[in-house]
Amino acid sequence: MDKNKTAQIRLSPSELGKILLDDFCPRCFWFTKKFPLQDKNPFSSPMPGILSIADYYIKNVVKWHFKNYAILPSWILNQLNNFYPHLDFQNAKQITPGRWKINLFDNSCILTGQADEVLELPDGSWFIIDYKTASITESQKKLRPLYEAQLNAYAYLAQKNFRRPIAGLALLYFDPEYKNLEDDVILYRTKDQFLFGFKPVLIPIKLMKPEWIENLCRNLFEILSSDTPPEGIENCQGCKLLLEWLNKIYNYLR
Numbered sequence: 341m342d343k344n345k346t347a348q349i350r351l352s353p354s355e356l357g358k359i360l361l362d363d364f365c366p367r368c369f370w371f372t373k374k375f376p377l378q379d380k381n382p383f384s385s386p387m388p389g390i391l392s393i394a395d396y397y398i399k400n401v402v403k404w405h406f407k408n409y410a411i412l413p414s415w416i417l418n419q420l421n422n423f424y425p426h427l428d429f430q431n432a433k434q435i436t437p438g439r440w441k442i443n444l445f446d447n448s449c450i451l452t453g454q455a456d457e458v459l460e461l462p463d464g465s466w467f468i469i470d471y472k473t474a475s476i477t478e479s480q481k482k483l484r485p486l487y488e489a490q491l492n493a494y495a496y497l498a499q500k501n502f503r504r505p506i507a508g509l510a511l512l513y514f515d516p517e518y519k520n521l522e523d524d525v526i527l528y529r530t531k532d533q534f535l536f537g538f539k540p541v542l543i544p545i546k547l548m549k550p551e552w553i554e555n556l557c558r559n560l561f562e563i564l565s566s567d568t569p570p571e572g573i574e575n576c577q578g579c580k581l582l583l584e585w586l587n588k589i590y591n592y593l594r
Contacts, residue, residue: 349564354453356553356557361483365578416469440453440455445558461507464504469511470494472513476515512542518536
């Protein structure tokens with residue numbers, strides 16, 4: 341391999357929306373992408389696997405419904421029909437999404453990702469859903485631009501790779517049912533065995549033009565193309581914490 345060849349910059353759909361958040365700092369983003377911590381490092385600790393288990397479970401439940409009934413489960417179907425009455429989800433098919441990718445900016449950047457759920461409607465168009473196991477709190481609402489970019493990135497990848505029209509996008513939250521511990525209906529389910537429920541909540545996401553995703557990619561690509569970190573935002577807590585940490589451990593690293 342040519343040592344002088346610049347490494348291809350990789351971007352994921354989950355990263356694109358970071359630049360849309362109010363507290364986005366180009367300097368922090370540059371450092372975290374240029375010097376990522378590996379899975380095994382002095383600061384790592386075991387992460388709970390419940391989120392990945394829930395994600396795997398949700399996908400298998402939907403897959404099971406299609407396999408056995410050739411239709412979406414009613415708790416998804418009814419909400420989709422409510423928000424998109426003009427689309428025929430009753431006769432939708434499930435597409436197994438692979439890992440999609442596309443090269444950008446003369447092959448110097450690659451955007452790659454895999455959608456949670458892709459439905460093919462009878463007219464051949466696709467509808468893309470992303471699952472989130474989380475409570476719909478104010479903090480989650482502030483992250484909405486992150487998820488809007490993520491879903492639109494999947495749509496962009498689908499259009500570029502398969503030339504499929506995109507009928508729509510949606511988030512499907514699985515909100516844990518823990519907030520009302522006086523609810524007899526919810527607690528009755530624990531009478532004979534311990535069960536923990538989730539309330540599915542569908543949130544439509546606006547489909548943006550492909551140029552919108554390309555601009556996000558270009559902005560992040562320009563940040564990461566620099567050999568030196570860009571200026572951070574004013575009073576950035578991330579920059580401050582990183583500098584304080586480095587100053588504290590500097591004498592111990594020599």
